[in-house]
Amino acid sequence: MSGAFATQQGNCSKFTNEIPHSCKIDPVIADLMPEALPENRSDDCCHGGFLSAWAVSPPNSFSSFMMKVGNLRGNYTAFKPLNLSLMAPGPGYTCGKFVDTDPTVSPAIGGRREEQVFRTWRSTCTYSTYLANKTPACCVSLSTFYNPKITPCPSCSCGCRLADPSTKSCIREGAQPSIEPDVVWCTDHMCPIQVHWHIKNNYRDHWRVKLTISNYNYGRNYSDWTLVVQHPGFSQTTTTYSYNSTVLPTAGVPDEIALFWGIDFYNTILLQASEEQVGSVTTEILLEKDLSSFTLSNGWAFPRRIYFNGENCEMPPPDTFPMLPNGNSSLKPAYTLVLICLIYKMFFAMF
Numbered sequence: 001m002s003g004a005f006a007t008q009q010g011n012c013s014k015f016t017n018e019i020p021h022s023c024k025i026d027p028v029i030a031d032l033m034p035e036a037l038p039e040n041r042s043d044d045c046c047h048g049g050f051l052s053a054w055a056v057s058p059p060n061s062f063s064s065f066m067m068k069v070g071n072l073r074g075n076y077t078a079f080k081p082l083n084l085s086l087m088a089p090g091p092g093y094t095c096g097k098f099v100d101t102d103p104t105v106s107p108a109i110g111g112r113r114e115e116q117v118f119r120t121w122r123s124t125c126t127y128s129t130y131l132a133n134k135t136p137a138c139c140v141s142l143s144t145f146y147n148p149k150i151t152p153c154p155s156c157s158c159g160c161r162l163a164d165p166s167t168k169s170c171i172r173e174g175a176q177p178s179i180e181p182d183v184v185w186c187t188d189h190m191c192p193i194q195v196h197w198h199i200k201n202n203y204r205d206h207w208r209v210k211l212t213i214s215n216y217n218y219g220r221n222y223s224d225w226t227l228v229v230q231h232p233g234f235s236q237t238t239t240t241y242s243y244n245s246t247v248l249p250t251a252g253v254p255d256e257i258a259l260f261w262g263i264d265f266y267n268t269i270l271l272q273a274s275e276e277q278v279g280s281v282t283t284e285i286l287l288e289k290d291l292s293s294f295t296l297s298n299g300w301a302f303p304r305r306i307y308f309n310g311e312n313c314e315m316p317p318p319d320t321f322p323m324l325p326n327g328n329s330s331l332k333p334a335y336t337l338v339l340i341c342l343i344y345k346m347f348f349a350m351f
Contacts, residue, residue, distance in 0.1 A: 003045030003065030004029050020070070026083070031063060042066045049088070053226055055246050056261050080121045092132025095125040129312045135159050138193035138313040140306050145200055146296070147322035153189035157314040161190055171218060185216040185273055192217040193308050195227065199301050200284065207233075207294070207301070208286050211243075211260070213308065215270045215279035222270040225281075227260040228307040233287045233294070234258045242267065242283035255304050297324055 006022035007030055015023075032046040044064045054061040080100075086093040098121035108115045129137075139153035161170060170186035184192050194214045201208040211229075215222060227243075234247050234256035243260040250257055262268035262281065271279035295301070299321040306313040 001029075001065065001067040002040060003042030003063075004031055004067075005040075006030075021067075029065070031065075050224070051088075052224070053259065053261070055248060055259050056224075056226065056244070078119050080119075081123075084123050084125070086125045092127050092129065093125045094128065094131070095123050098123045127310060129307075129310065133311065136191065136314040137311040138195060138306075138308040139189045139191045140303070140313050140315050141194060141196045142302055142316060142321060143196070143198045144296075144301075144322045145198075145202070146325060149322050151316050151320050151322055153187075153191060153194055154314055154316050155188045157189040158191035161186055161188070182220065183218045185218070185278065187216060189314075191314070192220070193222075193311075193313070195306050195308060195313055197303055197306075199296070202296065206286055206288055208284060210282065210284050212280055212282040213270060216273050218273050221272050221279070222309065224268055225262060225270050226309055228257060228305075228310075229260065229303050230255050230257050230305040231303045232256060233290075233301070236288035236290050238288070239286040240283055241285070243281075245285075 001021045006024065006027040008024055008028065009020075009022050010024035010027075012020050012023040031049040032040060033048045034046050036046045042065055044062060047060060047063050050060075051063060052060040080098045082098075084095040084098065086095055101120050101122045104117045104120045105114050106117075107113070135158050137158060139157035141153050142151040143149075170184050170190065182192065184190065192215065194216065196210075196212040196214070198210040198212070199207070200210045211227075213225070213227060228248075230253070232255045238245070238247075238258070240260065242263070244263055245258055245260045248257045248259050260283070262270075267281040270281055273279055293300075299318050302321055303315075305315070
């Protein structure tokens with residue numbers, strides 16, 4: 001093998017000269033680290049098991065390895081692999097059967113020649129957060145500038161807090177952090193990750209949102225995190241100040257979807273919680289208005305769905321969203337009222 005390795009060699013006692021890398025018929029293949037020796041590498045290999053989202057870093061969004069299969073009895077041309085399982089890093093992926101596809105063609109001699117492999121098969125693996133986790137891994141809270149009420153994450157979003165004060169599933173305020181993995185702050189939602197969406201300002205042609213991701217986990221940082229937000233407002237021009245962002249292509253989805261991730265050397269790591277505070281990364285987003293559809297009523301300005309690192313975050317029920325004051329169906333920009341007051345004062349100053 002090159003570009004990866006089998007985690008177990010298996011029973012290779014039948015071989016006396018060239019000892020195979022692995023003699024198991026169902027080997028578990030793992031990626032090599034980036035600092036792997038040149039003789040163990042292959043093209044596009046060795047990412048340490050980490051693949052970036054294609055929208056974040058196309059060169060790091062795929063990986064490959066090579067292996068030579070021998071000791072096959074009888075006449076054969078090639079056998080396609082069976083029973084592919086993708087563990088990245090745990091359950092959640094379901095892979096389909098391998099199907100024939102066009103043979104892979106690779107450039108050679110600086111692109112002046114094309115070399116074609118004998119056969120190519122393809123399998124597609126689909127991720128499901130419901131298979132990966134028994135309970136959600138994150139939740140969403142909401143707030144606005146026009147209503148003092150904060151809509152918290154739904155209670156027990158990621159499990160319920162035990163009444164026993166000695167429980168080790170979470171750390172209460174003032175207690176010493178445990179060294180056990182995946183221990184979180186004791187909260188009503190019990191989620192390791194909370195995403196907060198705050199509608200900050202309403203201007204004539206734009207509106208502003210503050211987006212904060214908080215890490216309640218005492219024992220885990222989140223490196224190279226990603227956040228996906230589904231909202232119709234992303235169909236207009238958007239400026240994100242402290243995250244990287246892009247709008248993803250969609251098909252069959254009624255709302256636009258934006259992908260956010262950290263800025264290198266600034267906030268690509270979401271730090272773990274401490275005794276004093278949770279880890280957090282935050283940004284403000286300025287969105288251009290589509291005057292034909294924009295409204296602050298009926299929860300339109302809140303996200304439809306949010307995903308953190310591919311995990312579906314638990315949203316609060318729509319009937320708990322912060323409401324406009326006095327049942328108004330719209331809220332005009334604040335500076336319009338200031339302008340009216342100034343004109344009113346100037347009018348009476350003239351008489």
